[in-house]
Amino acid sequence: MFKRKLYQQLLDWKKRSNGSSAMLVEGARRVGKSTIVEEFGQSEYRSYVLVDFTLASDEFKQTFLDMRTDLDGFFLYLSAAYGVRLYPRESLIIFDEVQLFPKAREFIKHLVADGRYDYIETGSLVSLKQNVADILIPSEEESLDMHPMDFEEFLWAMGQEPLAEFIRSSFARREALPDELHRKAMRFWREYMLVGGMPQAVDAYVKGRDLAEADRQKRLVLKLYREDIEKYGGLAAKRIQAVFDAIPGQLSKHEKRLVYTQIDEDSRARDYATALAWMKEAATVNLCTLSEDPSLGLALSEDETKVKCYMADTGLLSSMAFSGTGDAMPQVYRQVLLGDAVVNEGMLTENAVGQQLVANGYDLHFYSSPSKDKDKMEIDFLIVRPFEDAAMKPRISPIEVKSGKRYATASLDKFKARFGSRIGTCYIIHPLPYAERDGYRLLPLYMTICL
Incomplete structure (x- = not known):
């Protein structure tokens, strides 16, 4: 076990x-x-x-x-x-x-x-x-x-407990891992994005490093979930299935927000309220809701009609996103591991970060400025954490997730300027080693387990 x-x-x-x-x-x-x-x-x-x-x-x-x-x-x-x-x-x-x-x-x-x-x-x-x-x-x-296994549990399963301990100690010391260990941790992170945390898929991968067999196990789980929707979804089953199948396509877009008219051109948010509630209850998705006026009570200003719908397990998302089967599947996964695939890696990266936050006990919220706002900004995740510069009192910590090594911080800069004293530590989670710059803590993706 x-x-x-x-x-x-x-x-x-x-x-x-x-x-x-x-x-x-x-x-x-x-x-x-x-x-x-x-x-x-x-x-x-x-x-x-x-x-x-x-x-x-x-x-x-x-x-x-x-x-x-x-x-x-x-x-x-x-x-x-x-x-x-x-x-x-x-x-x-x-x-x-x-x-x-x-x-x-x-x-x-x-x-x-x-x-x-x-x-x-x-x-x-x-x-x-x-x-x-x-x-x-x-x-x-x-x-x-x-929940499905988080990245730390995945490292344990892979026999990498010392690496997991070193990641945590480095986060506490606010130091980067040595280059060799950083590359090793990032390699396991990319494997985790593909395998995910469903125990049967992890077991298949641990036994033979066989991505194709892990994928087969994940597709069996997806089949089970679809059967559950049909069996228990009642009158909402058709809409539940439509949302479930639309998740990869919605997350592949820039803003990743669920656009109901792209599922059904005549639909509105309220038409899908029951479907989203059912999926949340089934724990097959992690819903991230808009917080319109971020404060320590993030849920107090949430707009449940504006939501990002992540898969509860990123490994399942990867199997939904990649349609290759048989001999083609190992090649598809190898391309993703090497970063060569023509695929929106940001979709998997953001989903995996959200999965770690949920595993750590956070409800997911994001911020997006009103459409009429000239200073347009969108923050991927908002969490509440103790803030060192406020005697460890809780403050909002905005999180921006970056799948590439080159990026801008315009949204985070604007958010910090607008909400001032409400803001605590600002995080950028990216593929690069740990660093601190311009008042931001830059965490490698694998350090999300420490938040």
């Missing part, structure tokens, strides 16, 4: 909670939720039971419902059905894919109150209307979001 950051978060929950709450691990399909919670059960408890609701029979579910008022009998039933002895305060019960049986989620309230065991749930699409319509969400339920 790959080392994942969520494991430490589960350890923290176990220690802090001591049985007083259950944990719900949410995330897109195939990001590794079931794998990590089962590994957690094996390593951190004397015994565990994993109830997989994708396999549970109707008879099992009915017995589950019938025995809810008899917890002693319920636990004996689980122990017998799975052949596992349960030990008070030393055993974990896992409800896997709990969205398929919402009544089990509702039952968590009573199980936690009983206090004998710990409980973890995993699920995708757990908050869709049909999955919560007839249940009471337990207040005893905490939640964690699980």
Whole structure:
């Protein structure tokens, strides 16, 4: 199993909670939720039971419902059905894919109150209307979001933990990596943009450095996502699919903002509100909304009709963007790795940076000046971070992402001048080594994990 950051978060929950709450691990399909919670059960408890609701029979579910008022009998039933002895305060019960049986989620309230065991749930699409319509969400339920592997986790999987540690220490010291290590880190970053962070694709790449096999695994995930849209999208399924398929084309444009009339010439933003909300709930995309008047509360001035729609995993985006298959696919990927492909690399670069920010817990916001503004500017991302020159009080940090080595900073200059005291550290994220210039911190792309 790959080392994942969520494991430490589960350890923290176990220690802090001591049985007083259950944990719900949410995330897109195939990001590794079931794998990590089962590994957690094996390593951190004397015994565990994993109830997989994708396999549970109707008879099992009915017995589950019938025995809810008899917890002693319920636990004996689980122990017998799975052949596992349960030990008070030393055993974990896992409800896997709990969205398929919402009544089990509702039952968590009573199980936690009983206090004998710990409980973890995993699920995708757990908050869709049909999955919560007839249940009471337990207040005893905490939640964690699980994302595709970030770049640091990718380095761990590739056996590069020392490189990951050196990147972090160099960021803290505000120093550039030596040229040789910078080139090495950038090579892994470019590999990451193509492979992405879906565990099955990373596993295929780790085993044989086989980009074609990694691509095959990603296309299986994309097929699954499209099937989910058809199955669970309801009346909005057609629009959800249209937005999903339009993502590479929209991100390839200069401003990368979702233009609804390019999906359907007669459409408006409100026509796609349900589709975007569904995709966000499915965790297959990362939505970046316009903040019209940036302040510490970036969401207070957001315009949800103006949005950039990134793929939650850049590796999946690369497979959507490149149509080559079979013998052609390895050649396409080699060209991208060498920077020779006729492709908008900025699309992958910006998507990958957004993916790291989301993995670090940020909601995505951007800034674009009004169309009538003579000082036109657009800032790729806005985050809030402590600012050294303000006694570590939080300030807005604008981020500009550059895929090339030659660029201008006109938008960042104008943004800094306009919003003055609201602004903290300004970042340019680019392919070059770490530097500080003109009041800006210039981070190599791989240092995004440190923000």
